[in-house]
Amino acid sequence: MRSYPVTARHGLIWLFPGDPAMAEQRRVPDIPELDGPRPWARIDADYTWRAHHSMIIDNVSDFTHAYLHRKYRPFWDARLTHCETVGDTVRLGYDTVIGGGRLTGRFVDRRRVDTTSIDLVYEYPYQRSDTGGGIKHWCFVLPMDRTTTRVFFLFYFDALKIPGARARVPRPLMGPLMKAAGALAVRPLLRQDGTAVEAEQEGYERNFTSPVVELNPAVHLFQDLTIRKWEQHLARENADLVRRSPRRDGRSSEPSDSAGDPANPPARDGVPPRG
Numbered sequence: 001m002r003s004y005p006v007t008a009r010h011g012l013i014w015l016f017p018g019d020p021a022m023a024e025q026r027r028v029p030d031i032p033e034l035d036g037p038r039p040w041a042r043i044d045a046d047y048t049w050r051a052h053h054s055m056i057i058d059n060v061s062d063f064t065h066a067y068l069h070r071k072y073r074p075f076w077d078a079r080l081t082h083c084e085t086v087g088d089t090v091r092l093g094y095d096t097v098i099g100g101g102r103l104t105g106r107f108v109d110r111r112r113v114d115t116t117s118i119d120l121v122y123e124y125p126y127q128r129s130d131t132g133g134g135i136k137h138w139c140f141v142l143p144m145d146r147t148t149t150r151v152f153f154l155f156y157f158d159a160l161k162i163p164g165a166r167a168r169v170p171r172p173l174m175g176p177l178m179k180a181a182g183a184l185a186v187r188p189l190l191r192q193d194g195t196a197v198e199a200e201q202e203g204y205e206r207n208f209t210s211p212v213v214e215l216n217p218a219v220h221l222f223q224d225l226t227i228r229k230w231e232q233h234l235a236r237e238n239a240d241l242v243r244r245s246p247r248r249d250g251r252s253s254e255p256s257d258s259a260g261d262p263a264n265p266p267a268r269d270g271v272p273p274r275g
């Protein structure tokens with residue numbers, strides 16, 4: 001049996017599928033809002049979807065699919081304001097209306113938090129968002145095979161108030177409120193995303209030779225980054241194979257370099273270094 005380094009953090013178990021020697025250098029992302037004595041209220045959700053991991057990461061940041069969520073309106077009337085790639089990170093922003101649901105929107109404290117725009121980041125291999133410093137989320141993926149992905153969402157809030165009042169929701173009520181919001185709004189909404197990405201995967205398999213029709217320039221940047229990381233992985237694997245291949249005298253060309261590239265630990269079967 002092969003073994004992998006694991007660690008527990010943020011209520012999740014993290015598996016490192018690359019070179020074990022690199023596990024200490026590729027840290028689990030810090031989420032200070034969830035650590036410490038007064039962590040933010042959070043909603044967790046995880047699913048197994050029959051879709052390539054990149055389709056899920058693309059979907060979460062592509063606000064052109066607002067119509068899919070018209071019943072819940074987590075974002076509405078979005079206009080892309082910027083998108084750029086710097087190294088292994090894509091940053092983008094939308095001017096939009098966040099938290100516009102008829103029920104959930106009444107809990108959002110718009111006096112304290114600007115909900116008219118959102119910043120999104122694809123920090124390979126993770127995806128996250130920040131609305132006004134008071135509503136945030138992370139999305140982590142664990143590819144199971146070429147077309148199946150386990151996906152983990154963490155949503156956390158510092159911007160909830162009592163509907164019709166200015167006062168914040170009292171801390172003892174946050175637990176039950178998060179439970180209700182998760183069951184009534186967040187998880188049903190995410191199941192819509194699951195249906196969409198699984199349909200996208202089916203469409204890709206039926207029509208993979210057709211040109212990709214993608215109107216959102218941010219999605220192109222996401223796909224470019226995912227492809228670049230995959231090609232880097234293949235190049236490292238090929239280089240490793242060449243190094244290990246026997247020479248005519250029967251010895252390998254050179255000893256294996258177990259340290260590898262600190263910035264790019266090897267992955268296996270399309271699995272990002274963390275997930």
Ligand SMILES: [Fe+2]
Binds near residue numbers: 059060065069193
């Ligand atoms: Fe969505």
